[in-house]
Amino acid sequence: MSFKLIEPGKVRVRIAPAPTGFLHIGLARTALFNYLFAKKYEGVFILRIEDTDIERSDPEFEKNILENLKWLGIEWSEGPDIGGEYGPYRQSQRLETYAKYLEKLLTENKAYHCFCPEEELEAQKQYQMSIGQPPIYSGKCRDLPLETVQKYLAEGRPSIIRFKTPAKKIEFDDVIRGKIEFDTSLIGDIAIAKNLATPLYNFAVVIDDFEMKISHVIRGEDHISNTPKQILIQEALGFPRPIYAHLPLILGPDRTKLSKRHEAIAVSEYKKQGYLPETIINFIAFLGWNPGTEREIYSMPSLIKEFSLEKVQKGGAIFNIKRLDFLNGFYIRQRSVEKLTELCLPYLIEAGFLKSHEEVEEFHLGAPHYEISQTKELIDLVKLEKIV
Structure with missing residues (x-):
């Protein structure tokens, strides 16, 4: 499939995180690829909360x-x-919409x-798995008479919707x-809701993607x-099928699933450790995508220009912390002394080496000296510039 045929302005993509954890590298990479694709084709990038x-x-995770991002x-x-x-763009605020389509089915x-x-x-x-069969529902309730269903519901029997x-x-494609290709005999009758007010993932995402075009x-x-x-749910409801692109998993250097032992942490932690945003963007852009050149440094505008889903690999992308450090070193060296000072001040203050901004007399960016609180020494920016 060639994306050269895509009409500018027709692309609508989304990132749909569940607020059950902090923003991690994998989600950031998926968000970036969606963003780059939308920008390249003058489309729309949507954020939806599942x-x-x-x-x-947890609202704190959403925040x-x-x-x-x-x-x-x-x-x-x-x-x-x-x-x-x-x-609305939170699933918890779209329950009436889901109920309408559940009732239709x-x-x-x-x-x-x-x-x-x-x-x-x-x-x-457990039995099916013990004999090597896929765990699918038997279909026991599939053809219950309507009177029986109504009776059970009236009695308040617990149920789900399949x-x-x-x-x-x-x-x-x-x-x-x-x-x-998939054989539906290996899927079975899937659960799509706990009840009319509580849709499950595979159902809600279909409704949202359709409603949000x-x-x-x-x-x-x-x-x-x-x-x-x-x-299957799209077909049952008469919805058009979107185009799918599944990105490779991000793996550690040992080619196992990425985890904290590979030094993969939340994006907010990388931020606290002093990594710059352009470093993270440049780094995650290459987690599965390769422009086919020797070039390693890409700004966001350059990525938008060069990005193509056709250049995304199938195999797992390797997370290499040394490359992340290399890129951060490069971007740090591009910053002016004044900007570096601005970036460093919060860390120096937190460590107790500098007084708070309010306590530093005549403090302003670009000033010739900064006082170190513990030793009362002055940092000379002219000398610092030569060191950097």
Whole structure:
């Protein structure tokens, strides 16, 4: 598929984090690739918050995600903080919309209430796995008579809503990976909601992408198995299919899943450690994407100009902390002494080497001297410039 044929202004992409943790490198990389793609084709980049998991969602995590995306220079055109034509942009504020489509599927006999106890479902799952079969639902409640369903609901029996998965093969063209095929017999009747007021991920994301007119879904390869489920729901509701592109996983140098032991931490922690935003952007841009040249340093405008999903690799991207340090050293050396001083002051004050801004007499950026609180020595910026 060639993106040269994409009409400028027609692209609408999104990043849809769940506020259950801080902004991490993987999510930042996905956000960047969506942002670059949207900017390249004069499209729209949307931020959507998937907060239907009430127990795990936390406003502090959402705040961290938004603040650090902005710090990186990744700005959105529509989102929970600025609104937009297709809002609201928090799933918790879209429950009535989900209920409408759930009722539609139930009315059209494309979904049904499942009353099987959790213990029974878990036992079935464990048995299937023990004999080497995929853990799929047996379909026990699939064809319950309407009178029985109404009776159980009236009695208040606990239930979930399942999608009636048709027996067929699902194929889709992935921009990065080519044609991918799934047999729905290995999927079974998937759960799409706990009840009319509590949709589950694979259902809610389909509704949101349709309602927000998403043209391309660019996300991690860990979502590949979700794609056929979402396509089935799209087809049942008569929705158009977006174009999919699944990015490679980010791996540690030992080619295992990236974790803290590989020095991969939250973006906010890198910020505290003194890494610059342009460093992070340049670094994560190369986690799976390669322009095909020897060039290593890219500004955001350069990335927008050069970025292409066709140059994203299939294999895992290797996280190399030494490269991150190299890039940070480069960008630090590009800063003026005044700017470096401005960047260093918060760290010096926190460590107790400098007094607070208010206590430093006649403090202002560009002043010739700064007083070190512990020794009362003065930092001479002229000498500092020669050292730097």
